[in-house]
Amino acid sequence: MILEATGLSFVRDGATILHDVDFRLDPNEVVGLIGPNGAGKTTLLRCLIGLARPERGDIRLDGRSLAEWPSRARAGAMAYLAQNPDCHWPMSVERVVALGRLPHLDPWQAIAPGDIAAIERAIQATDISHLRDRSVTSLSGGERARVLLARALAVEAPFLFADEPVAGLDPGHQIQVMDLLRRSAGRDRAAVVVLHDLTLAARHCTRLVLLAEGRVVADGPPGEVLTAPILARIYGIAARIETHDGALMVVPEGLAQVDA
Amino acid sequence: MRSILSARPSGLASFTAHDGRLLLLLGGLVAILAVLSMVIGPADVPLSALFAPGDDPTTIIMQELRLPRVLLAICVGGTLGLSGAALQGLLRNPLAEPGLVGASSAAALGAVLVLYFGLYTAFPLALPVAAIVGALLAIALVYLLAGRDPGVLTLILAGTAVSSLAGSVISLAINLSPNPHSASEIVFWLMGSLKDRSLDHFTLSLPFMAVGAALLLSSGRALDALALGEDTARTLGFSLGRVRFFLVAGTGLAVGAGVAVTGAIGFIGLVVPHLLRPFVGHQPRRLLPASLLGGMALLLAADIGVRLIPTQLELKLGVLTALVGAPFFLALVLKTRKVMA
Numbered sequence: 001m002i003l004e005a006t007g008l009s010f011v012r013d014g015a016t017i018l019h020d021v022d023f024r025l026d027p028n029e030v031v032g033l034i035g036p037n038g039a040g041k042t043t044l045l046r047c048l049i050g051l052a053r054p055e056r057g058d059i060r061l062d063g064r065s066l067a068e069w070p071s072r073a074r075a076g077a078m079a080y081l082a083q084n085p086d087c088h089w090p091m092s093v094e095r096v097v098a099l100g101r102l103p104h105l106d107p108w109q110a111i112a113p114g115d116i117a118a119i120e121r122a123i124q125a126t127d128i129s130h131l132r133d134r135s136v137t138s139l140s141g142g143e144r145a146r147v148l149l150a151r152a153l154a155v156e157a158p159f160l161f162a163d164e165p166v167a168g169l170d171p172g173h174q175i176q177v178m179d180l181l182r183r184s185a186g187r188d189r190a191a192v193v194v195l196h197d198l199t200l201a202a203r204h205c206t207r208l209v210l211l212a213e214g215r216v217v218a219d220g221p222p223g224e225v226l227t228a229p230i231l232a233r234i235y236g237i238a239a240r241i242e243t244h245d246g247a248l249m250v251v252p253e254g255l256a257q258v259d260a
Numbered sequence: 261m262r263s264i265l266s267a268r269p270s271g272l273a274s275f276t277a278h279d280g281r282l283l284l285l286l287g288g289l290v291a292i293l294a295v296l297s298m299v300i301g302p303a304d305v306p307l308s309a310l311f312a313p314g315d316d317p318t319t320i321i322m323q324e325l326r327l328p329r330v331l332l333a334i335c336v337g338g339t340l341g342l343s344g345a346a347l348q349g350l351l352r353n354p355l356a357e358p359g360l361v362g363a364s365s366a367a368a369l370g371a372v373l374v375l376y377f378g379l380y381t382a383f384p385l386a387l388p389v390a391a392i393v394g395a396l397l398a399i400a401l402v403y404l405l406a407g408r409d410p411g412v413l414t415l416i417l418a419g420t421a422v423s424s425l426a427g428s429v430i431s432l433a434i435n436l437s438p439n440p441h442s443a444s445e446i447v448f449w450l451m452g453s454l455k456d457r458s459l460d461h462f463t464l465s466l467p468f469m470a471v472g473a474a475l476l477l478s479s480g481r482a483l484d485a486l487a488l489g490e491d492t493a494r495t496l497g498f499s500l501g502r503v504r505f506f507l508v509a510g511t512g513l514a515v516g517a518g519v520a521v522t523g524a525i526g527f528i529g530l531v532v533p534h535l536l537r538p539f540v541g542h543q544p545r546r547l548l549p550a551s552l553l554g555g556m557a558l559l560l561a562a563d564i565g566v567r568l569i570p571t572q573l574e575l576k577l578g579v580l581t582a583l584v585g586a587p588f589f590l591a592l593v594l595k596t597r598k599v600m601a
Contacts, residue, residue: 051491075497088352088487089542102485103497107478135542151488155496 001062001077001158001188002026003048008057010043010214017043018054019214025159027188030181032195032205032222036235039211041194042083042163048192049080049161075103079155081162083194085148090135093147097122100154122154126180142173149177153184160184160191166200178204198239202226202248210234222248232256279546282539286553290334293560297330298322300564329454331462333563334556336454336522339469339514341555342548344529345536346476349483349544350507351406354537355416355592357530358515362398362422364526367512367519369426370394372446376433388465392516398422399508452523452578454563465517472514473552475506480545482506487544525578527585528555528562534592 003025010018017040025031025048033041046052048059050066059066061077069077079100087096100122101115123129126146131139136147145165152160162181166174174197182204185191195201201208202222210218210225212234218225226248231239240251299307301321309318310327340358347356358364370390379386405418430450437443482503485493490500518525532554533547540546559577562584566575 049495051494071494071499072497075495078495080492080495082489082492085488085492088489089537089544091487091542095541095543096488099484099488099496102481105481107481148488 003059003061003078003159005048005059006057008044008047008054008059010040010047010052010054012043017214018047021057021211021214021216023048023209023216025190025192027158027190028186029190029207030185030205031190031192032201032208033192033211034195034198034201034208034225035211035217038213040214041211044211045161045163045192045194049078050074051080072103075157076155077157078159078161079152079157081149081152081160081165083163083167085151086144087136087148090137092132093128093134093136093139094119094123094132096136096147097128097150097154100151100156103155103157118156119154121156122150125153125184126150142169142176145169145173145177146180149180153180158189160189162191162193164194164196166195166197174200198226198231198250199248202250226250279540279550282536282550283553286550286557289557290553290560293557293564294330294334297333297560297564298326300567301326324458325456328457328459328462329563330560331459332454332457332465332521333560335462335466335469336518336525337528337555337557337559338552339473339518339555340525340528340559341532341551341553342473342476342529343511343514344555345533345544345547345551346479346483346507347511347529348533349479349486349547350504352486354534354596355530355589357527358395358511359423359524359526359529360416361402361419362426363395363511363515364519364524365423365426365430366398367391367395367516368450368524369430370516371520371523372430372433372450375446375449376437376442384460384464388468388517388520391520392468392513394426395516395519396508396512398426399512403504403508448576449523450578451576452525452581453566453576454522455574455577457521461521465521468513468517472510472512472517475510476514477548477552479503479506479510480548483544483548523576523578525559525581527581527589528558530592531585531588532558534588 005021005023008018008021008023009016021044023044033045035041043052047054061069061074066074098111098119101111101118104115105111123132126149128143128146128150131143131147136144139147149165152162160181165177165181169177178200181191181193193205205222207220208222208225209216210230217234218230226241228239228241231237236256237252238254238256240253242249242251295307298310299305303321305318305321309316310322312319343358347358347361348354368391370393371387374380374386374390401422402418405421406414434443434446437446482493482498485496485498494500533551536550536554537547540550562580563577566577566580569575
């Protein structure tokens with residue numbers, strides 16, 4: 001399955017948030033959406049998943065216009081992990097993860113063995129089986145993030161969209177979540193992740209899309225997108241780009257000198 | 261250790277084991293209370309009189325006085341409990357209740373206007389229809405006022421605003437009523453009671469309540485999805501507009517038809533879901549059928565209560581539920597105060 005967006009423009013309150021953005025997602029990719037605050041990362045993500053309707057442009061999922069997809073079939077093809085996700089009721093972890101199967105159930109259809117297997121896979125992948133009977137509201141921030149990621153993984157959708165899934169997590173949990181997202185891609189699945197941490201993005205994504213002021217300014221492998229001149233121009237920072245054991249590291253050293 | 265682990269239903273069993281035992285228990289409670297409600301009263305009438313043919317006074321008491329009362333308690337209590345659970349799920353807020361969001365008083369306003377203008381005698385259906393329209397308008401208005409992701413305070417303020425608006429027009433109707441008799445008729449009707457209702461009242465309101473209950477019960481999965489927030493619910497394949505319409509229309513139909521026949525009976529929709537939530541794992545979908553049965557049981561019990569409490573005049577049912585429900589609500593506010601801050 002392929003997701004392809006062309007010429008997306010999005011306007012909110014008279015301000016153009018996205019200008020003519022093209023975006024393509026192929027299987028087995030982990031795409032990092034990066035860019036300064038207000039670049040339009042979240043808006044692009046919301047357009048791609050159908051939560052926001054672009055003013056102009058065309059989004060095709062598997063060759064078919066996104067708007068033509070029945071909502072439940074679309075929900076089964078694209079899973080979403082919201083920014084700061086939460087569950088409003090103190091339900092058990094297992095039941096929260098099970099909500100990921102809702103797109104696959106007809107209105108009065110009972111949960112089937114196939115669904116249970118998917119729930120189990122998500123619980124195992126996120127290593128939360130020891131928490132399964134706990135109430136989700138009693139968990140720590142890191143545990144809760146894993147549970148709600150498991151909820152998104154339980155959809156077993158070809159595409160997973162995560163909006164800043166590591167915001168507010170300590171470095172250990174950040175790496176854990178990114179590892180999970182990376183492992184969940186593959187076997188013909190792909191993920192799109194909005195990220196602020198450039199080193200994390202470089203390490204865990206197969207491709208980076210850099211947005212600035214609603215435009216795609218760079219799109220390619222991390223090594224091509226994260227270069228000192230691009231970072232200086234887009235983020236206004238002077239950064240050292242290092243390669244350590246084949247992994248890219250971005251070390252911001254200060255604000256970029258403005259050339260006369 | 262091993263035995264503790266295996267005692268827990270695992271895999272499919274833990275998800276398909278629905279709340280059969282709880283629902284059976286509640287259903288049994290409803291049956292027992294219904295029978296009790298049939299046999300408790302000023303006249304000592306055996307249950308068998310219900311099925312006796314002929315015009316025996318005991319049969320008339322059973323068939324024309326007590327049977328409608330029990331049937332109405334079951335329907336009105338059930339729909340009140342169910343609407344409370346559904347509204348709490350929609351607003352993701354344990355303090356939501358058909359009465360608190362203004363639906364009950366707006367429904368009462370609709371009914372009072374019909375009583376005031378005497379439309380009831382010419383066109384009996386006007387009473388439930390006006391009450392239903394009032395309830396629908398109230399819920400839609402509160403939803404508009406409270407906005408996309410209503411906080412507790414906004415919700416209660418919006419509900420209070422709608423309630424006080426309806427209340428002021430009801431007061432106006434009482435104020436301008438042509439004679440003291442019709443004023444006291446409205447006042448007594450407003451207090452809420454199941455006394456002296458006929459089977460016609462029941463058959464008149466049943467279709468509205470049944471359709472309303474069906475709309476609410478069919479929204480269970482959407483309410484589960486809404487536990488994760490509106491955006492996530494949409495990405496799980498649910499249309500928010502449709503869900504809101506189902507819940508607003510369902511609550512309006514159910515509560516409106518109930519209020520049209522019994523007057524305002526408050527707090528059932530607040531108390532029942534709150535008491536039952538821990539027994540269904542706090543899951544909104546599973547709370548719906550449990551609250552339906554729980555509401556039936558609670559209103560039957562309250563209606564038995566007003567007959568057993570020895571007062572000179574029989575207590576009005578709505579007065580009793582408010583006397584018990586309001587302190588309960590206060591306690592609930594205290595409990596959730598941290599969340600509200």
